[in-house]
Amino acid sequence: MAPASNVVPDYAGSPVALKYIKRGYTMFFKHGVMLLLVPLAASLVLELGNLYQTGDLSRLWEVAKQTDLTFNLVSAVACCSVLLGVLVSMFLMQQRPVYLVDYHVYRAPDSWKVTRAQFDAIVAATKDFSEDSLQFMSKVLHRSGLGDETYAPPSLTNVPMDLTMSAARTEFEQIAFSAVKDLLNKTGVQPRQIGIIITNSSLFNTTPSLSATIMNHFKMSSKTLNYNLAGMGCSAGVIAIDLARQMLQLYPDSYALVVSTENLTYNWYPGTNKGMLMTNTLFRVGGAAVLLSNKRREAWRSKYTLRHVVRTNLAANDAAYGCVFETEDDSGVRGVKLSKELMSVAGEALKANITTLGPLVLPFSEQLLFAANMVARRVLGRKRVKPYVPDFTTAFNHICIHTGGRGVIDEIEKHLRLNAKIIEPSRAALFRYGNVSSSSIWYVLSYIESFRGVRRGDAVWQLGFGSGFKCNSAVWVANRRVEEPHKAWEGFDVSRMLAELSKC
Incomplete structure (x- = not known):
């Protein structure tokens, strides 16, 4: 790293x-x-x-x-x-307004819970790993910021593991069907009213597609337009929102359903490459269903309006393109390899993304300070004038950072000079649910709504990172006051989390 x-x-x-x-x-x-x-x-x-x-x-x-x-x-x-x-x-x-009517984040049954100690024992019981690999995964897990109430599917917690396509489909269906059902029941929207459905899962993609699987289960209309995004990493949730936004500009009076998830069963790595073992330890079960609409009559009850989507893609750069790469190891075992350049590449992508986002959201005073600093550094030299980092808390009331790991959150907090309070929801989502890939930003927002509330007019920044390499931002503005206790956070003890994280 x-x-x-x-x-x-x-x-x-x-x-x-x-x-x-x-x-x-x-x-x-x-x-x-x-x-x-x-x-x-x-x-x-x-x-x-x-x-x-x-x-x-x-x-x-x-x-x-x-x-x-x-x-x-x-x-x-x-x-x-x-x-x-x-x-x-x-x-x-x-442009037609894009409303976020509501969303639902999936909470697995308690039987899927796995503590860190249980995870260590399960991995050891498979007999697929050397002692060195077991120690490495345990070390990463206990430093990752994950707590003892994350979820893993039965296909991985039962030994021997069931890594079949059938088990992977079962995992997806349990998550996606449950999240979509709860969302539709919550909003009162019927499946046949959905005009657009978009699913995103980076590594698990079936034939028929995941979006077709959901359409079949809920018996959606044959007129429903379906899209399936693959291989786009943990930032694909924002990409799916952007695709829905574009489709809603073309099709008036429509609902768009976005389902974001990732599959653990199909992507378990039973090899010895340390760059590939990382994914075994960090990723956990999660998923989100999001209902968007351009219907004017939905404005009164919708939670948010989409203001901006800024997408940054560094795929033209070889180092960025290869820093998260699915391949085989030296023994021919398939997995996703995370390179040592990952954090540096993520920083470059973040730099480009926030530099584009800044003029759209920052107050003029912050833009003026940033511009003056750039001029001063060019005239007087970089060593004599320290760089000025814009204060993004002047533009956003809430920030939802992808829960890629404790190190990722720490560095964003440090280099964007964010305070502990605004970072807390992201740490909580990582602690409670682990890295749930593209759906993580919705778990963070649900924490904010459950424990703090969002006032009308508040600006929310969702920030995701993913393979390619990509950094994507979505900016929402609250249409009304939102204080909603989400089922995903029932029984969660914030003080216990803070106390435990302070010991690490």
């Missing part, structure tokens, strides 16, 4: 920063055109209203009937033409 200093590089003075700053402002001005058209249309309406009240329009009409057109009449016609053009442009450029 790379040194901590390499996790989030000095992006304030990096040449790549200018490219991503330009991209951020390009996105800002793209949406800003609409902001300029609104006051222009308003001013034209006021001008025409003034001409009408003073009687100029009536007089101009009489003059037009009796004489040649005057300058004032030409002005009036021009105003009407421009107003019509502005209104047409606003109509064509208008």
Whole structure:
């Protein structure tokens, strides 16, 4: 693993920063055109209203009937033409709002719970690993930030393990069917009302697809559009949201269902490569079902409105592309290898993503400080002027960080200078559920809603990392006050978690 200093590089003075700053402002001005058209249309309406009240329009009409057109009449016609053009442009450029009606995160039955000690014993009982490999996995597990109430499927906790396709399908169906059923019951939406369904699972993909599996189980309409995202890692949850957003711009009056999960059974690694053993220790059972809509009538009850999605992909870089890679080890055993450059690559992706996101969300004062710091460092030198890291807590009330591991959360906290309170929900999700891949950001948000509540107007930042290498952000704004105790967090003792984590 790379040194901590390499996790989030000095992006304030990096040449790549200018490219991503330009991209951020390009996105800002793209949406800003609409902001300029609104006051222009308003001013034209006021001008025409003034001409009408003073009687100029009536007089101009009489003059037009009796004489040649005057300058004032030409002005009036021009105003009407421009107003019509502005209104047409606003109509064509208008984007449909994307509402997050509700979501549900899966909580496995208590029989699936596995403590760290139990996990060590199960792995040893398989007799697939050397003593060195067992010690390595145990060491990683006990330093990972996971607690003793995470979940693993029976296919892995029963010895001998059942690593068949049938067992993997059973694991997926238990998670996905349960999450979708509870969500639809909660919202009152019928399966046949779903117009778009998107599933994402990086490593487990079947024929028929996972999205078709859900459609079949719930007997959805043949008109439902289904998509299945594969191989996109732990950030695929945000990618799925972005795909749903794009589809909802094309299909009015629709519901979109997003199901994010990962499969442990099919991706267990019984080999000896330490870079591949990491996934055995960190990943646990989890999944989320999310209901989105562009229906105006859903605005009143929906929890959030999607404001921005910023996606960063470093796949053109060989080191980034290969830092999370599915392959065989020297013995021909399939697994996912995590390279030593992973943390450094994640830092580069984060740097690019937040540099693009900043102009869209940060207040002008923070942007001004950041710009001034960049100029000062270029003029006076990087060694003489320390880099300025924007305060993202001025833009966001809540931050949901992907629970990739304790080290990931620690470094983001350190280098973005976030306080312990805003990081706590991410630590809690890691402690209670482990790394649940792309669904982790929803477990973090459910913790916030359960223990703190979200006020109307609060901004929520969901941040995910994944193979490729990708860093993706989704920004939501609360439509109403949300204080909801989620079943996933029933009985959770926050003080006990904090006490246990403080000992590590």
